[in-house]
Amino acid sequence: MSQAVAIAWRDLRSTYVSPFGIGVTAGFVALSGVLLTLALGANQARLDGWFGPLMVVVAVLASLLTMRSFAEEERAGSLELLLTAPLRLWQVVVGKLLGAAGVLAAITVATVVCPLLVGSMGDPDGGPIVTGYVGLLLAGVAFLAVGLAVSSATSNPLVAAAGSMALLAGLWFAGVVAPGLGHPARDVLQYLSPSSHVTGFLRGTLALVDVTYFLSLGLAGGAGAVAVLSARR
Amino acid sequence: MVLGAAVVVAANFGAVRSDRQIDLSASRRFTLSPESRALARAVPAPLHITAFLNTGAPAARDARFLLSRYHELNHRITASVIDPDTHPGEARRLGVGHYATVVLTYRGRRVDAPDAEELEVSTAVLRLLRGGTKTVCALTGHGEPDLADTSPDGLSEAATALRRNTFEPVPLDLTTGPNAAVPAGCAAVLELGARQPLLTREVEALAAYAKSAGRLLVVASPLSSADPNPLVAPWGMHFLGGLVLDPARSQGVDQSDVVVEDLPSVNPVDEGVGRLEFPAGGGVAADRGLRDGLTVSVLARTSDRSYVAPHPETSIAFGPDSVPGPVAVAAAADDSRVEATGEQRVPGVSGPRVVRTRVVLTGADTWLTNGFIDHLGNRRLLLNAVGWLAQEEPLVAATSRPNLSRPLPLTPERRARILVVTVGLVPGAIVGAGLVVAALRRRAVR
Amino acid sequence: MKLGATALVLLALAPSALSACTSPSSPSSSVKGAGVDRLVAEGPSALTGISVVAATGREAAVPAGEWARVAPLVAARRLSRPEAPAAYGLDHPRARLVYRRRAGGELDVEVGADSFDGHLVYARRATEATVYLLAADTLRPYLALVGVALPPPG
Numbered sequence: 001m002s003q004a005v006a007i008a009w010r011d012l013r014s015t016y017v018s019p020f021g022i023g024v025t026a027g028f029v030a031l032s033g034v035l036l037t038l039a040l041g042a043n044q045a046r047l048d049g050w051f052g053p054l055m056v057v058v059a060v061l062a063s064l065l066t067m068r069s070f071a072e073e074e075r076a077g078s079l080e081l082l083l084t085a086p087l088r089l090w091q092v093v094v095g096k097l098l099g100a101a102g103v104l105a106a107i108t109v110a111t112v113v114c115p116l117l118v119g120s121m122g123d124p125d126g127g128p129i130v131t132g133y134v135g136l137l138l139a140g141v142a143f144l145a146v147g148l149a150v151s152s153a154t155s156n157p158l159v160a161a162a163g164s165m166a167l168l169a170g171l172w173f174a175g176v177v178a179p180g181l182g183h184p185a186r187d188v189l190q191y192l193s194p195s196s197h198v199t200g201f202l203r204g205t206l207a208l209v210d211v212t213y214f215l216s217l218g219l220a221g222g223a224g225a226v227a228v229l230s231a232r233r
Numbered sequence: 234m235v236l237g238a239a240v241v242v243a244a245n246f247g248a249v250r251s252d253r254q255i256d257l258s259a260s261r262r263f264t265l266s267p268e269s270r271a272l273a274r275a276v277p278a279p280l281h282i283t284a285f286l287n288t289g290a291p292a293a294r295d296a297r298f299l300l301s302r303y304h305e306l307n308h309r310i311t312a313s314v315i316d317p318d319t320h321p322g323e324a325r326r327l328g329v330g331h332y333a334t335v336v337l338t339y340r341g342r343r344v345d346a347p348d349a350e351e352l353e354v355s356t357a358v359l360r361l362l363r364g365g366t367k368t369v370c371a372l373t374g375h376g377e378p379d380l381a382d383t384s385p386d387g388l389s390e391a392a393t394a395l396r397r398n399t400f401e402p403v404p405l406d407l408t409t410g411p412n413a414a415v416p417a418g419c420a421a422v423l424e425l426g427a428r429q430p431l432l433t434r435e436v437e438a439l440a441a442y443a444k445s446a447g448r449l450l451v452v453a454s455p456l457s458s459a460d461p462n463p464l465v466a467p468w469g470m471h472f473l474g475g476l477v478l479d480p481a482r483s484q485g486v487d488q489s490d491v492v493v494e495d496l497p498s499v500n501p502v503d504e505g506v507g508r509l510e511f512p513a514g515g516g517v518a519a520d521r522g523l524r525d526g527l528t529v530s531v532l533a534r535t536s537d538r539s540y541v542a543p544h545p546e547t548s549i550a551f552g553p554d555s556v557p558g559p560v561a562v563a564a565a566a567d568d569s570r571v572e573a574t575g576e577q578r579v580p581g582v583s584g585p586r587v588v589r590t591r592v593v594l595t596g597a598d599t600w601l602t603n604g605f606i607d608h609l610g611n612r613r614l615l616l617n618a619v620g621w622l623a624q625e626e627p628l629v630a631a632t633s634r635p636n637l638s639r640p641l642p643l644t645p646e647r648r649a650r651i652l653v654v655t656v657g658l659v660p661g662a663i664v665g666a667g668l669v670v671a672a673l674r675r676r677a678v679r
Numbered sequence: 680m681k682l683g684a685t686a687l688v689l690l691a692l693a694p695s696a697l698s699a700c701t702s703p704s705s706p707s708s709s710v711k712g713a714g715v716d717r718l719v720a721e722g723p724s725a726l727t728g729i730s731v732v733a734a735t736g737r738e739a740a741v742p743a744g745e746w747a748r749v750a751p752l753v754a755a756r757r758l759s760r761p762e763a764p765a766a767y768g769l770d771h772p773r774a775r776l777v778y779r780r781r782a783g784g785e786l787d788v789e790v791g792a793d794s795f796d797g798h799l800v801y802a803r804r805a806t807e808a809t810v811y812l813l814a815a816d817t818l819r820p821y822l823a824l825v826g827v828a829l830p831p832p833g
Binding site (some may be wrong): 285289318319320321322324325329330331332454558607 | 756758759760761762766767791794795796799812
């Protein structure tokens with residue numbers, strides 16, 4: 001596990017010593033501020049209208065963060081070194097995931113300025129803010145895992161980013177089209193879609209089914225990345 | 234890998250079935266009561282809930298959150314929130330005439346709930362599942378407004394509201410026929426604004442009905458020559474007559490068009506009513522100490538500055554014979570007593586039984602006509618009163634709490650402050666920190 | 680590196696673009712201040728006349744002493760995602776309010792159907808698609824001048 005942590009730390013450092021990490025963090029905070037002004041347009045001190053769009057933006061962010069994980073390394077020629085190191089593949093994947101999750105966590109922490117601003121101007125309900133952040137991180141890590149799986153399958157970072165976004169968008173919209181289908185396709189698609197699992201976090205509840213879903217999605221993504229890397233090795 | 238996948242799938246199945254959640258919202262607003270959860274799970278066929286709410290308001294989002302709980306418990310329950318301003322055609326198609334109406338449909342039946350809160354929604358679901366309707370009998374023959382009359386003075390809106398809550402109002406004429414008696418199928422008898430006195434035998438029939446576990450809604454008026462007191466006096470209530478005027482709380486310049494804001498009772502009739510508009514009403518008195526087993530509650534009371542003008546035909550100014558406020562304008566009585574015999578629910582066993590009479594009295598009758606029923610909480614009062622009389626309250630207990638407003642007007646100054654901090658200061662600090670780190674690294678390399 | 684720079688530029692531009700789209704100074708013919716929408720921002724002093732014109736062509740002038748009731752013309756609500764105009768009776772408006780500006784030019788406000796509960800009326804500026812809701816009580820006496828009846832709600 002320490003090797004995984006070492007990989008994570010290396011990735012985290014390299015992200016933040018480059019303009020990419022600084023730019024992504026600053027840009028995400030700025031975007032979250034604009035989304036906040038839109039959410040507060042209802043003239044209520046509540047943030048569910050802010051967390052909702054952020055869940056979608058986090059999916060895009062996850063795609064951008066993971067496009068460099070394996071695809072960029074392969075393009076730079078360092079992937080072979082990584083894969084031939086005396087490490088198990090799952091340690092590599094976990095390390096990459098932890099590194100990207102560290103970046104996501106840092107970005108998320110930077111957005112705390114938004115609920116603090118709302119708190120200084122009004123009296124928001126704290127519970128949904130807590131669950132909103134829990135959901136954002138859970139969903140974000142799950143999306144990162146999916147992004148890693150896609151990144152491990154290509155040597156082109158742009159293809160990796162586009163592929164992750166397409167896969168996550170497909171999963172999201174499965175929930176939109178599901179109501180028009182019959183049982184059991186409707187129930188299965190609705191369950192598989194992240195859009196069906198964010199409502200609980202927005203309203204201030206931590207539901208076992210939603211937490212289990214995102215953990216499972218993360219596991220599935222990680223397993224997918226291991227499987228792809230194993231096949232390529 | 235296959236074993237792992239199986240474990241993950243099983244975990245998800247288990248999570249769906251368990252329906253466990255931690256509710257961190259204020260007052261655990263979105264946690265349904267065990268009764269509501271059991272009720273939702275028991276729905277065996279598709280049930281759709283449509284809430285008509287201003288989607289720009291926080292109540293609409295809370296309604297979506299609350300209704301999503303029902304869907305999570307049972308996917309046969311689907312819900313939508315429609316903005317009647319944006320989709321007026323849909324509102325008109327369903328005959329929806331005011332905000333916050335929730336229409337529930339199930340197996341071709343329909344029940345309307347007055348609000349998108351757990352108590353109302355769960356009660357409506359239960360009514361739908363039960364099926365059938367309860368008959369409520371509206372007295373006629375004394376100049377009462379017609380249930381089918383759609384003019385502002387008619388009662389068609391009240392009748393429609395009752396039908397959409399599984400009550401079927403039917404006219405009851407006790408003035409004809411040799412034996413005046415209230416039919417056994419009446420879940421409640423409604424006297425909705427008589428203008429002429431009731432016949433003696435009618436009063437006797439209604440008194441006998443009330444005495445044997447009857448349920449009466451008496452809507453009186455100082456403009457009527459009918460005296461409701463023979464019907465309500467045995468139950469600790471008295472109609473004072475006169476004209477109630479409230480300089481502090483009235484609609485416009487007409488001080489007799491009273492707005493009632495004091496609803497002091499914990500009686501379910503007052504639940505969720507908020508405020509009432511009682512035009513041209515008289516005062517009501519409640520005698521709470523009449524006898525054991527009789528509970529009389531004042532449901533609605535005017536302000537301290539109100540008064541009753543006993544002779545409004547000569548003067549409505551406050552005078553020496555005026556009765557100062559606050560004045561009760563609605564009351565409810567619940568009388569439970571044990572009779573030595575009469576229990577018949579267990580075949581072959583005869584024993585004592587509990588007999589319960591309920592009576593609601595209001596001092597005005599205009600409040601439930603078409604012109605006023607949608608004012609303030611008037612509709613809610615009617616539905617609550619009939620529901621209580623028909624013993625349908627509270628059908629379920631509710632634990633979720635209504636929406637709490639947390640106003641935060643987004644002024645241009647606040648907007649600018651947010652943007653300056655989040656688009657300017659914080660990203661600037663992040664970029665600045667990055668530049669400092671880069672500069673330090675470059676210096677270290679040199 | 681190029682990829683990082685591209686992502687950085689995109690993310691940096693996005694908030695500025697969004698911010699520009701939502702700022703109060705963006706071109707919009709209705710004026711919004713502290714949550715109030717005005718179909719007509721001008722007050723009586725900026726006008727030389729206000730007329731009501733029914734769909735039948737019948738026209739009447741709003742008395743000058745009453746201009747303050749409809750100028751500025753404040754909306755109860757602006758619909759953020761309206762349906763087609765026909766849903767609000769704005770495909771064939773039953774009346775128009777014509778505002779003649781002292782600085783020159785005219786402004787037409789089309790009046791459509793009642794809202795679902797009868798308390799409000801749909802309206803829009805003739806040259807725009809944005810749909811607003813106005814208080815029926817405000818318009819009732821002026822529409823009555825040209826024979827357009829707004830029944831009381833309920």
